[in-house]
Amino acid sequence: MSNVLDNLLRYVRINTRSDHRSETTPSTPGQMDLARLLQKELEELGLRTELDEHAYLFGTLPSNLTHEAPTVAFLAHLDTADFNAENISPRLVEYKGGDIVLNDNGKVMTVHDFPALADYIGQTLVVTDGTTLLGADDKAGIAEIMAALRILKDTPSIPHGEIKVAFTPDEEIGRGPALFDVEKFGADLGYTLDGGPLGELQYENFNAASASVTVRGRSVHPGSAKDKMKNAIHIAWEFNDGLPKAERPEYTENYEGFFHLDEIEGNVDSTRLDYIIRDHDMDKFLARKALMESTAARLNEKYGAGTVTVELKDSYFNMKEKIAPHMYIVENAKRAFEMAGITPEISPVRGGTDGAQLSYKGLPCPNVFTGGENYHGEYEFISVQSMEKAVEVILNLIAVYGEHDFQNAEA
Numbered sequence: 001m002s003n004v005l006d007n008l009l010r011y012v013r014i015n016t017r018s019d020h021r022s023e024t025t026p027s028t029p030g031q032m033d034l035a036r037l038l039q040k041e042l043e044e045l046g047l048r049t050e051l052d053e054h055a056y057l058f059g060t061l062p063s064n065l066t067h068e069a070p071t072v073a074f075l076a077h078l079d080t081a082d083f084n085a086e087n088i089s090p091r092l093v094e095y096k097g098g099d100i101v102l103n104d105n106g107k108v109m110t111v112h113d114f115p116a117l118a119d120y121i122g123q124t125l126v127v128t129d130g131t132t133l134l135g136a137d138d139k140a141g142i143a144e145i146m147a148a149l150r151i152l153k154d155t156p157s158i159p160h161g162e163i164k165v166a167f168t169p170d171e172e173i174g175r176g177p178a179l180f181d182v183e184k185f186g187a188d189l190g191y192t193l194d195g196g197p198l199g200e201l202q203y204e205n206f207n208a209a210s211a212s213v214t215v216r217g218r219s220v221h222p223g224s225a226k227d228k229m230k231n232a233i234h235i236a237w238e239f240n241d242g243l244p245k246a247e248r249p250e251y252t253e254n255y256e257g258f259f260h261l262d263e264i265e266g267n268v269d270s271t272r273l274d275y276i277i278r279d280h281d282m283d284k285f286l287a288r289k290a291l292m293e294s295t296a297a298r299l300n301e302k303y304g305a306g307t308v309t310v311e312l313k314d315s316y317f318n319m320k321e322k323i324a325p326h327m328y329i330v331e332n333a334k335r336a337f338e339m340a341g342i343t344p345e346i347s348p349v350r351g352g353t354d355g356a357q358l359s360y361k362g363l364p365c366p367n368v369f370t371g372g373e374n375y376h377g378e379y380e381f382i383s384v385q386s387m388e389k390a391v392e393v394i395l396n397l398i399a400v401y402g403e404h405d406f407q408n409a410e411a
Contacts, residue, residue: 002147004143004391005124007142008136011143012134012135012139016031016085017086019082020173025055025169027079027175031170038146039059042059047059048062055168056166056180057167058166059164059165065159070401071163072398073190074163075190075194076145076194077168077170078167078171079169080133080137081133081137083378085132088135089128090127090128091127091128093124095117095122102379109127114374116373123383123386125383126383127380136375137370137376138171140372142193144387147387148398151395158395164185164186168354171194174208174210182363185363190364190365191333191394191397192367194353194354194367194370196369196373197345197372199343199369203366204280205348205356206316207280207281208314209289211292213239213275213292213309213311214308215233215273216306217229218269219269230303233267235271235299242299243292254347255281257277257280259275260275262275275292282318292310293310296308323364323366330366332401336396336399370386371387
């Protein structure tokens with residue numbers, strides 16, 4: 001069993017599902033449980049560590065070079081998405097093609113639904129038991145960083161500059177870097193290990209906002225409701241129908257933005273719709289927010305002032321703006337990929353990473369693949385061979401930045 005696989009199987013068994021309803025950081029106690037385990041393992045690998053009460057875990061491996069070099073950071077998040085993460089039971093599949101039966105209750109991952117399976121014939125896959133997610137997002141990133149550090153410890157002759165690692169809470173609910181002290185962390189640049197399939201390299205992501213839409217109706221006995229009742233449920237659907245149907249996540253790809261209705265609850269008297277809004281282009285992003293507000297205004301004119309209210313909250317912005325002045329970071333990543341025999345696949349992140357917010361805090365931070373597919377559900381899987389390649393890329397990046405002094409880093 002490879003070191004990186006052993007790491008993943010150990011980490012995914014800790015339930016770190018985050019909770020957007022929680023007002024604490026971390027939002028769930030399991031994240032601190034994993035952070036404490038990782039702190040112990042980092043110290044065993046020779047790193048100085050610091051773990052605060054919010055489950056931000058920082059580690060430092062001192063340089064063994066005789067010249068100055070950039071301090072490079074590798075980052076991953078502790079939490080998993082809002083899907084069942086209790087009693088995760090991963091299983092290894094030596095994949096020879098065809099559908100994968102996940103359990104005896106009819107849960108099957110089919111090639112028809114997931115054609116990317118064809119890319120993994122002959123590889124070892126880690127799959128779920130069909131009742132939970134796997135948690136490779138982002139415990140694979142953690143496992144890969146830890147595996148690279150293990151290689152450095154076991155082979156002290158490998159030259160390297162100062163290396164920083166950070167494992168952070170609550171990325172899945174958009175709070176990851178909220179309490180991250182970039183200046184104290186002390187890295188010159190970073191890479192999040194939080195991507196998908198082999199070869200992904202990303203330095204663009206969505207501009208993101210959340211929208212909470214509240215519809216206030218008027219409940220009247222249905223037998224005498226004519227010209228009196230205002231059914232908040234129907235008005236809520238009218239609001240939703242006012243947004244472009246073709247601009248929902250299930251109909252979009254690449255640089256196409258969307259409105260995503262994430263949750264709805266309510267009754268005749270009051271109904272709430274929760275959306276997320278995404279677009280890579282800032283002008284289009286602003287137009288999407290304006291459409292939410294104008295749709296509410298139109299319905300208020302129709303049904304009365306105060307019927308519909310929209311609360312918009314920005315979440316993060318496209319990191320391209322902050323990385324573009326430091327494109328050597330992306331070029332060095334491409335070089336590290338090619339050293340591992342991997343063709344870089346430059347693509348926009350259709351989501352966000354901690355790296356987006358950290359880039360705006362002063363730590364430019366592109367995103368690197370971990371090797372997983374179908375994140376956030378029971379069909380999640382990851383290739384062991386892809387994970388091993390991610391470890392190789394980390395070591396290659398360390399080698400690239402160790403070659404020259406910091407003054408020549410952008411040369």
